[in-house]
Amino acid sequence: MKNRKTRALRRSGALCAGLAAVAACGTGGGSVSTSARGPITYVAGADNTGTVRAVLDRWNKLHPREKVTFVQLPTDPDAQRQQMIQNAATRSDAFTVLSLDVVWTSEFAAHRWVDRLSEKHFPLGKMLKPIVATGMYRGGLYSVPASSDGGMLYYRTDLLKQAGIHRPPVTWAELKADCAEVRKLPAAKGVSCYAGQFQKYEGLTVNFAEAVNSAGGVVTDARGRPHLDTPQARKGLEFLVRSFRDGTIPKEAATYQEEDARRAFQSGRLVFxxxxxxxxxxxxxxxxxxxxxxxxxxxxxPGLNGPGASSLGGHNLALSASARNKATALDFIRFFTSQETQRFSLAYAPAAPTYQALYQDPHLVKKYPYLPVLKQSILHAVPRPRVFGYGDVTAAVQREVFAALTGAKSSAGALKDLQRDLRQQAAGK
Known part of the structure; x- marks a missing residue:
């Protein structure tokens, strides 16, 4: 057993030496060696499910001389991004492997805050294609998918059945009509129709982008140019604004992040x-x-005329350009993003796997019935704006959309101002 483990460690070391020899693995790292081994850090948001600690425990037992310390950042994604940027700006080696929101890759790669990686050393061909694309920037791989995410519509089967409704809504009009029927039931007294995440934070950008995408529009095109002066964008935002006005979305949902909405649904206060x-x-x-x-x-x-489109969520692992012990870090990225680790992680939290095979495993589908719907959500998902200055873009979206939802601006005024701001940002002004 000992000899087998020794051989495995030697193969691992040889692999990382090969990775270090590839010039692409260290384009942003300056004079920091890519062959060094030793302790590293893993930097991510709060581990509310225990998944990260369980994975790190597995690694640390196998690699007692190359232990990984978990640097736990706040739950809020905007705060996570800011701390990672601050570390990069000072060229600190305190952060080694970064867990990036999928929309941060372009920004971190463009600034050379993370190293370019060699595609051939990761099983990208076994992963869902939309997920793999989130780790790319200008033809190069800068982050490796560790988990994906897709939005789904949760709905009360018991209430819909009592109202004589036999399938979930496919369009926004059907959602509102179904709510009207359900709320006639004595069992639905005090129950609101629908909620998402509408507080002024990253979740609002996600929900707004989904509304625009589900109306047939886009927030920005592939070149980062905004398209918010379109009928589709207006219809998407108007669905949200009118839903707040007519009570489809309760007023308190303007304060909802993920956990607020979850508690509302779990307590029986929402149909959808x-x-x-x-x-x-x-x-x-x-x-x-x-x-x-x-x-x-x-x-x-649901969408305007048929099924809608989720924003593509998830997290990718990237190697900090200023990190030390990069050979260990590359090994760890392979370990953390492996199919085996993703299968193991499902026992702790239902994150969306990146590997196609896990969605087709009968045992997993039986245990996690949401997997088929989640796969379709990911395959039809639309990325949030993949732009150089994502932080400025999402801040502008949150500001203008929240103003429209709360009545501080009209939908037309908010979209006009947002189109102007994003156009100026795209032009580098």
């Missing part, structure tokens, strides 16, 4: 909710923490 897959097992717990356990299912997000 737009949410990520992490909520599925939490809402289905039989320990009394959820009033809707066994009473809900998931479906694709």
């Amino acid at each position: 909710e737009r949410q990520w897959p992490y909520m599925y097992p939490l809402a289905n717990r039989k320990d009394g923490s959820s009033k809707v356990a066994g009473k809900f299912a998931v479906a694709p997000l």
